[in-house]
Amino acid sequence: MPVELAPLQEAFGDKTGELAYNIMNNEFNPALPYDDETGYIECVATTTKARGKGVSTALMKHVMEELPYKRYVLEVTDSNQVALSLYQKLGFREFERKYEDDTEEKGFSDRIYMEWRKPVIR
Structure with a gap:
């Protein structure tokens, strides 16, 4: 489930979207082993x-x-x-x-x- 910055910023605004991205990025974006x-x-x-x-x-x-x-x-x-x-x-x-x-x-x-x-x- 890739997390992308732009859709989050569009949905929540620039600052809140970036905050959500930074929190979710480490959880959802790493490659699976x-x-x-x-x-x-x-x-x-x-x-x-x-x-x-x-x-x-x-x-x-x-x-x-x-x-x-x-x-x-x-x-x-x-x-x-x-x-x-x-x-x-x-x-x-x-x-x-x-x-x-x-x-x-x-x-x-x-x-x-x-x-x-x-x-x-x-």
């Missing part, structure tokens, strides 16, 4: 009204079954128990955990990195 056979799931979200009805599960299953990647990776925070439960239900397994500084300010302590691999059919 994964090969071409790995899909990175950036964000899964539904409206409040759609929650608890299987929408996220259906979206995730569709992506995992239909796209050509052999492996999927995602990041979830330890405070997002609903998402963590969904990913575990779908078969994602934790492979790395990174402690986060400023936990009070950010509202979470750890970034949890999870992966799912397509079963090999022989």
